[in-house]
Amino acid sequence: MSHENYGLLMVNLGTPNAPTPKSVKRYLAEFLSDRRVIDMPRALWLPLLYGVILPLRSPRLAKIYKSIWMEEGSPLMVYSSRQKQALAASLPDVTVELAMSYGQPALPQAIAHLYAKNITWLVILPLFPQYSSSTSAAIWDAVARILTDYRRLPSIRFIRDYAQHPAYIAALKASISRTFVQYGQPDRLVMSFHGIPMRYVKEGDDYPQRCKATFQALTAALDYPAERVIMTFQSRFGSDPWLLPATDKIMKLLPTQGVNHVQVLCPGFAADCLETLEEIQVKNRKIFEYAGGTSFHYIPALNDDAAHVALLRQLVIAELR
Numbered sequence: 001m002s003h004e005n006y007g008l009l010m011v012n013l014g015t016p017n018a019p020t021p022k023s024v025k026r027y028l029a030e031f032l033s034d035r036r037v038i039d040m041p042r043a044l045w046l047p048l049l050y051g052v053i054l055p056l057r058s059p060r061l062a063k064i065y066k067s068i069w070m071e072e073g074s075p076l077m078v079y080s081s082r083q084k085q086a087l088a089a090s091l092p093d094v095t096v097e098l099a100m101s102y103g104q105p106a107l108p109q110a111i112a113h114l115y116a117k118n119i120t121w122l123v124i125l126p127l128f129p130q131y132s133s134s135t136s137a138a139i140w141d142a143v144a145r146i147l148t149d150y151r152r153l154p155s156i157r158f159i160r161d162y163a164q165h166p167a168y169i170a171a172l173k174a175s176i177s178r179t180f181v182q183y184g185q186p187d188r189l190v191m192s193f194h195g196i197p198m199r200y201v202k203e204g205d206d207y208p209q210r211c212k213a214t215f216q217a218l219t220a221a222l223d224y225p226a227e228r229v230i231m232t233f234q235s236r237f238g239s240d241p242w243l244l245p246a247t248d249k250i251m252k253l254l255p256t257q258g259v260n261h262v263q264v265l266c267p268g269f270a271a272d273c274l275e276t277l278e279e280i281q282v283k284n285r286k287i288f289e290y291a292g293g294t295s296f297h298y299i300p301a302l303n304d305d306a307a308h309v310a311l312l313r314q315l316v317i318a319e320l321r
C-alpha cells in the first residue's frame, strides 16, 4: 500500500459566471492579461485591452454566451463539473478538484482545498489534449506561482498532453462512429483545432505537431478514407497571422468543390463550449450552407462520455505510485 495521499487537479480554460457584459468583461480581462496568451509588451497591450477590446468585445460576446447558456450555467462549466463528478467517482482514493485557469472555480481555492486534505502527491491534469504554451504552460505558471505561498510542497506530476494516447483516439473514434451511424458517412470529415499565433510556434511551441499527432493517429484508426479528412484551425483572435488553414475558409471553399455533406469534430476541446457550440455549430454551419453545402453535422466533444472518463482515469492512474 502507498503512504501517499493523492490529489488530482483538473484544469480547463474558464468561462464567465454569467452571460452579462460585466461578467464577460471580468473573465476576458483576466484571460487576456496572461502573458502566455498575449505576449505583447504590457505598456502597449494593456491600453489596447482596456481601451478598445474589453469595451467592444464584452457586450457582443455576452449576447453570444446567452445564446448557448444552459439552465445550470455556461456549457464549459456544466460539462467540466460532470467530468469532475464522474472522474472523482472512478478514483475513490484520490481527492479531486476542478479549477479554471481564468474565472471560477479559481486555482488558488482549488489548491487550498487540496492542502486542507493534506495531500502529499499531486497530479495536475490540464484538460488540453494537445500541449500549447497558451494553455498547458499557462496552467504550469499559475500553479507554480500559487505554490510560492506554501512551505510544504507535494510530489508533483504534470500531464503535459495526451494527443495520441490510444484511449483518447479510441474515444474520439467511437464518437465519430456514432455520428456516422446517425447521419451516414460525410463527403469530408473536418478536424478543427483551436488556433494560436504562428509566431508562438516559431518561438518553440510544438502545438501544431501535437495537433498533427492527433489528426494522424485518429485518421489511421478510422474506417474512413484518409484523403477525405481535413485538419483546420479555428477561433482566430487579433491581427497576427494564426495557424492555417482556417476552419471558416475551408467551410466556404468545400461546397465549391462539390462537397455537400461535412461532419466537424473539435478534438482539442475536452468539453463543449462557446468555440464549438456557437463558432462551429452555428457560425461555420451558416458559412457552409451559404456557400451551397446541404448537410452539416457537428460531432460533440467527449464531455462526460464514459470512454472519456475512463481515459482521464487511465492518465491519472499512470502518474500514481
Ligand SMILES: C=CC1=C(C)c2cc3[nH]c(cc4nc(cc5[nH]c(cc1n2)c(C)c5CCC(=O)O)C(CCC(=O)O)=C4C)c(C)c3C=C
Binding pocket: 013, 014, 015, 016, 036, 037, 038, 057, 061, 074, 076, 128, 132, 134, 135, 194, 195, 196, 197, 235, 237, 268, 269, 272, 273, 274, 275
Ligand atoms: C483548446 C485549446 C485552446 C487554445 C490553444 C487556445 C488559445 C487561445 N485562445 C485565445 C483567445 C480566446 N479564446 C477564447 C475562448 C476559448 N478558448 C478555448 C480553448 C483554447 N484557446 C476555450 C475552451 C474557449 C471557450 C471558453 C468558453 O467560455 O466557452 C476567447 C473568448 C471568446 C472570444 O472572445 O471569442 C478568446 C478571446 C488566444 C489569444 C489563444 C492563443 C494565444
Ligand SMILES: [Fe+2]
Binding pocket: 097, 109, 110, 113
Ligand atoms: Fe473544492
Ligand SMILES: [Fe+2]
Binding pocket: 194, 235
Ligand atoms: Fe481560446
